């Protein structure tokens with residue numbers, strides 16, 4: 001219990017700092033490989049076009065690969081390597097931002113470690129929590145991993161382009177997601193074809209701190 | 210450290226019990242939705258044909274859905290619901306088997322909770338550890354989640370039928386998996402087309418306790 005209380009205090013500190021800087025902060029959670037980094041790659045050019053300054057904190061067990069993918073697109077990105085820990089916590093986020101200048105950042109996205117369970121228990125100071133699912137993973141995940149859906153504000157169903165090749169019932173999935181959380185805002189996307197990307201990006205870029 | 214030491218003691222107890230019963234025990238680990246249950250669904254009829262008695266312990270955060278899928282095929286299956294914990298441990302496995310009669314079981318498969326990080330740290334008393342990957346998740350996972358590959362004996366690359374529709378380089382993936390663990394035995398499968406299923410099942414059914 002102490003771990004969570006301590007984390008909550010640090011999350012509130014983060015939230016105050018984000019508010020002062022005027023940054024709208026998002027925590028993205030999914031299974032490994034659902035498409036979190038791919039979605040941010042699609043978002044980045046749209047932020048530039050809309051004049052919204054994007055900053056990304058990447059969380060992974062090992063490597064800088066995800067931050068490198070984004071830096072190649074000109075995105076300001078910081079990589080946290082947990083070297084074993086299965087989730088980000090508020091302290092890790094505060095450390096990663098220790099030297100950063102957040103003033104002028106409009107949108108701060110924290111891509112959490114690929115894990116549908118542990119990250120859901122740790123507030124990072126975000127205003128919005130997005131859970132990303134993929135049509136390749138099966139439509140039963142909202143039932144089997146309910147906390148990820150229950151504690152999210154938005155659910156993106158990604159890889160819609162694979163529907164013809166997998167056993168996945170979109171209506172069944174969305175009904176299960178709504179049962180876990182009736183308030184959930186649902187988007188359907190494909191990072192391959194671009195389906196639904198504009199709708200999600202436009203919605204996200206309209207959020208204000 | 211105490212948690213791991215305590216778990217190790219219980220894992221050794223499990224292992225003794227498995228040896229006495231003559232059961233060969235496998236711990237299957239993957240991200241959510243890589244295809245663990247689907248692979249067991251493909252294995253089950255082949256065990257019947259080969260006269261090998263299969264017993265499955267399913268581990269999930271919530272629901273009996275995976276055990277129900279297997280019971281529908283006539284497989285003896287026990288479902289553990291962790292109600293939050295992100296991995297199985299040796300104590301959970303011992304509890305699940307408390308009333309079970311293992312004598313006569315040839316092959317005991319423990320399908321772990323869908324999580325590529327935490328389950329790798331907990332020995333359950335198994336003789337073999339299989340990590341399942343999917344072509345839909347990206348070919349960078351052995352680099353980003355190295356412990357899952359380093360601590361495995363076998364790696365199954367599943368969903369080979371999706372290769373034409375995803376960015377996935379099989380050679381790059383397998384080279385990365387071998388870098389994490391040079392001893393790794395690699396299989397390529399598709400639960401949809403049946404590709405590679407006989408080769409994996411035949412290899413597994415030949416193992417002896």
Ligand SMILES: Nc1nc2c(ncn2[C@@H]2O[C@H](COP(=O)(O)OP(=O)(O)OP(=O)(O)O)[C@@H](O)[C@H]2O)c(=O)[nH]1
Pocket residue numbers: 030031032033034035036037038039066113114115158159160161162189190191192193345346347348353374375376377
């Ligand atoms: N077909 C298809 N593939 C996609 C789509 N989005 C992402 N991918 C692929 O899915 C794989 C994983 O994508 P990532 O963006 O790296 O996923 P991630 O959630 O960031 O992964 P982690 O950071 O390891 O948790 C890559 O091979 C992508 O090319 C999509 O909409 N359709």
Ligand SMILES: Nc1nc2c(ncn2[C@@H]2O[C@H](COP(=O)(O)OP(=O)(O)OP(=O)(O)O)[C@@H](O)[C@H]2O)c(=O)[nH]1
Pocket residue numbers: 136137138139144165166167168239240241242243244245246247248275322323324367368369370371398399400401402
């Ligand atoms: N195209 C394709 N889909 C597959 C294959 N194997 C499994 N699937 C699909 O992938 C989804 C997830 O499969 P499961 O077997 O439930 O995966 P799992 O690893 O047991 O999932 P969890 O128990 O939740 O961790 C389902 O929709 C399956 O139909 C395959 O080889 N090819």
Ligand SMILES: [Mg+2]
Pocket residue numbers: 036037038066111
């Ligand atoms: Mg990523």
Ligand SMILES: [Mg+2]
Pocket residue numbers: 245246247275320
């Ligand atoms: Mg399963």
Ligand SMILES: [Zn+2]
Pocket residue numbers: 086087118119295327
């Ligand atoms: Zn964890």
Ligand SMILES: [Zn+2]
Pocket residue numbers: 086118295296327328
């Ligand atoms: Zn864990």
